[in-house]
Amino acid sequence: MAGRVIATFACSGEKEVNLAVQDAKAAFKIWSQKSGMERCRVLLEAARIIRERRDEIATVETINNGKSIFEARWDIDTSWQCLEYYAGLVGSMAGKPQLGLSGATDREALGGCLGRGTWDIKKPFVLVSWVCAGNAMIFKPSPFTPVSVLLLAEIYTEAGVPPGLFNVVQGGAATGQFLCLHHDVAKVSFTGSVPTGSKIMEMAAKGIKPITLELGGKSPLIIFSDCDLENAVKGALMANFLTQGEVCCNGTRVFVQKEILEKFTKEVVKRTQGIKIGDPLLEGTRMGPLINRPHLERVLGFIELAKEQTTDIGCITLFAADCRDEMTCVREEIFGPVMSILSFDTEAEVLERANNTTFGLAAGVFTRDIQRAHRVVAGLQAGMCFINNYNVSPVELPFGGYKKSGFGRENGRVTIEYYSQLKTVYVEMGDVESAF
């Protein structure tokens, strides 16, 4: 499959972007007037179609992105669960009377939103709160994965959303800029790298648009010597090798307490060497190809640099034992299957080192001491923390970053607030008390 052209798309220019926004505006008028229960029914129908077409969508995503078919099916399951979760919430989004009946507040849709994604199906498929809140969405996928999101557009239409409510435009930075600067786009939701996130923020600032930024990470995973070693090893692999390591919240800095460093490293190497790498469409494969050749070369470049900076390299996907905090592979996001193992002595020391990064997307801790687990999590500067597991994201839990990993949240009830605005209405029940 590697190197094969799977589809060719024309980039959307200013004209196509304008058309997409016009359609979205028309659809928004219809959709935002629908009751919560009407929206609920459409979301449930979309969930049903996704469940029914699970294998077909997973196959398209595997061809699109390169992740194993096994993992792609997990993602499809997350997306229908997400639709069902928000379908459950949408009926309860009616306005609330306030104390003393003198007023009310209501949550209203923002209007047309823009979503921009990376190489993963998850973003468009689990970004559901926007539709739930009554908005329209124009989605621009990464130019490296233009295909699978089209299935979602098809499914929403079949489920009964007004035509144009979920619109897809194709292209790279230029298309993204047209959308970001468009005066009828009410909100920008961006998933991508920190440098692009910063440019998006500047563009959104020109139009005073609210934004959600889901950016990169270099997350710590802390393994104490009192952990269940087998689970910690499994957790470290889950934290590093899903989607060939192209996962924003991966725990790529694995801090291991000195007493168990050797044993842990031996087990991680053994298990990593057992990962079946190959054609991602084969049932047994657990790791497919990276997104493209330039990215592969970039990842290999990090490994070459690390070889110059340490002598202790385990295998191609792993740096063993003596990584140091100042090494490039420990500081920079690689976005590939590269785990850095670092050793530590004390809790206070590891906490300080774990937080010594400009990122703050996720973090994890493995220990049998639950008090320590909570103490460490309380000290970690990260938006998503895992205790005794890693990279598990049930749809009801909000996800998002601290520091340069961005702001705003996806999933969970709170996300509806990021895609809606609060309207307060004061109602006078008596006469006007006038100062004049």
Ligand SMILES: NC(=O)c1ccc[n+]([C@@H]2O[C@H](COP(=O)([O-])OP(=O)(O)OC[C@H]3O[C@@H](n4cnc5c(N)ncnc54)[C@H](O)[C@@H]3O)[C@@H](O)[C@H]2O)c1
């Ligand atoms: N936090 C999260 O939820 C999350 C999820 C997945 C990926 N990521 C991050 O995404 C990054 C990898 O993805 P990438 O390399 O595709 O990111 P990227 O920043 O290069 O591109 C992301 C998107 O932005 C568009 N874009 C690029 N330049 C633009 C510009 N100047 N104006 C407008 N749009 C522009 C691209 O076409 C693409 O659709 C990693 O840093 C990863 O951690 C974050």
